[in-house]
Amino acid sequence: MNPWEWFEKNAANFHGELRWNEPLSKHTYYRIGGPAPLMAFPKDISALRWLRGGIETTGVESFILGLGSNLLVSDEGFPGLVIKTSRLDLGIQCIAEEGDSIIIRTGSSVAVSTLLRRAAQEGWSGFECLAGVPGSVGGVVVMNAGTHLGEAQERIHRVGALLMDSDSNREWTRGEMEFEYRRNRFLPGDAIVTWVEWKVRKLEPAFVKKVIDETLERRKSTQPVDYPSCGSVFKNPRESGLRAWQVVDQLGLRGHRIGQAQFAEKHSNFIINLGSARASDVRSLIELAQNRAKAELGVTLEEEVKFLGRFSG
Numbered sequence: 317m318n319p320w321e322w323f324e325k326n327a328a329n330f331h332g333e334l335r336w337n338e339p340l341s342k343h344t345y346y347r348i349g350g351p352a353p354l355m356a357f358p359k360d361i362s363a364l365r366w367l368r369g370g371i372e373t374t375g376v377e378s379f380i381l382g383l384g385s386n387l388l389v390s391d392e393g394f395p396g397l398v399i400k401t402s403r404l405d406l407g408i409q410c411i412a413e414e415g416d417s418i419i420i421r422t423g424s425s426v427a428v429s430t431l432l433r434r435a436a437q438e439g440w441s442g443f444e445c446l447a448g449v450p451g452s453v454g455g456v457v458v459m460n461a462g463t464h465l466g467e468a469q470e471r472i473h474r475v476g477a478l479l480m481d482s483d484s485n486r487e488w489t490r491g492e493m494e495f496e497y498r499r500n501r502f503l504p505g506d507a508i509v510t511w512v513e514w515k516v517r518k519l520e521p522a523f524v525k526k527v528i529d530e531t532l533e534r535r536k537s538t539q540p541v542d543y544p545s546c547g548s549v550f551k552n553p554r555e556s557g558l559r560a561w562q563v564v565d566q567l568g569l570r571g572h573r574i575g576q577a578q579f580a581e582k583h584s585n586f587i588i589n590l591g592s593a594r595a596s597d598v599r600s601l602i603e604l605a606q607n608r609a610k611a612e613l614g615v616t617l618e619e620e621v622k623f624l625g626r627f628s629g
């Protein structure tokens with residue numbers, strides 16, 4: 317039986333939107349990526365459970381997509397179900413105050429830019445370390461996103477997720493969560509992050525806004541924000557003492573192009589899409605830098621970007 321028939325037949329019971337043969341290039345910051353046979357936009361937990369039922373019945377592969385800002389999708393696309401979390405829970409709420417500490421609860425769908433705007437209005441200090449990160453709250457937790465001002469893990473208080481395999485909700489408190497540089501070590505592979513609580517401080521709104529604005533300004537002047545990208549391609553290889561952009565520079569790859577993909581002149585740890593780059597071009601640049609870094613400098617460049625779909629070679 318065609319595995320997608322189940323989803324077609326039962327679509328009336330789905331709370332959200334289903335799109336067939338959806339180009340993933342419309343859902344990645346890179347503007348790159350072939351189609352997925354089905355993309356679902358669940359609006360609540362019952363919709364996630366419906367999707368879970370479909371996955372269990374049909375055995376289709378699935379992938380959780382936040383806002384697609386850290387993702388390179390293959391030119392062939394992804395042959396399974398993509399669950400886009402952008403409409404799951406968009407709530408932002410202050411739920412407790414203890415002295416000058418406050419707890420903010422956010423749905424995992426909230427865009428970082430929206431959260432920062434609200435933080436600047438209310439004087440919630442602590443989110444500034446995410447200024448300029450273009451992802452969703454769910455993606456930020458998974459990636460332990462951060463900037464020179466700090467990492468998400470410093471503010472995350474509690475996390476809630478639906479575990480798709482066992483159809484159970486799970487919560488993690490601070491002591492139960494483990495993070496590393498640009499990754500987490502506590503979320504199981506089947507977890508869909510549904511909400512996050514943050515412990516931050518209440519300060520003057522004007523002060524919070526100033527720090528956010530300055531950070532955004534700094535990024536604009538140092539990063540190629542006019543071109544599609546996934547942000548930093550490589551993690552900083554800590555053992556070498558070099559930052560990833562310095563490794564790319566030492567290899568003479570700043571500005572190097574394959575097809576329409578290029579190590580940006582402005583920031584050499586960004587690979588930008590000059591217009592019609594293919595995923596294979598980006599991937600070739602990544603592999604070129606990795607192979608040469610190993611051979612010529614003895615440095616391992618680990619990708620920060622996540623890959624989805626099949627890549628040859």
Ligand SMILES: Cc1cc2nc3c(=O)[nH]c(=O)nc-3n(C[C@H](O)[C@H](O)[C@H](O)COP(=O)(O)OP(=O)(O)OC[C@H]3O[C@@H](n4cnc5c(N)ncnc54)[C@H](O)[C@@H]3O)c2cc1C
Nearest residue numbers: 382383384385386451452454455456461462508509546547
């Ligand atoms: C211009 C630019 C600048 C950037 N700058 C920074 C930076 O300064 N610092 C930084 O850390 N990152 C940066 N990034 C990378 C990116 O924004 C972060 O990694 C972000 O946290 C990804 O969030 P997302 O919602 O887009 O996740 P996606 O790219 O959609 O997904 C990333 C991973 O998270 C998983 N995921 C997403 N949502 C959920 C969920 N709800 N439940 C379970 N799994 C989920 C996906 O399966 C995938 O494995 C930048 C990206 C761009 C394009």
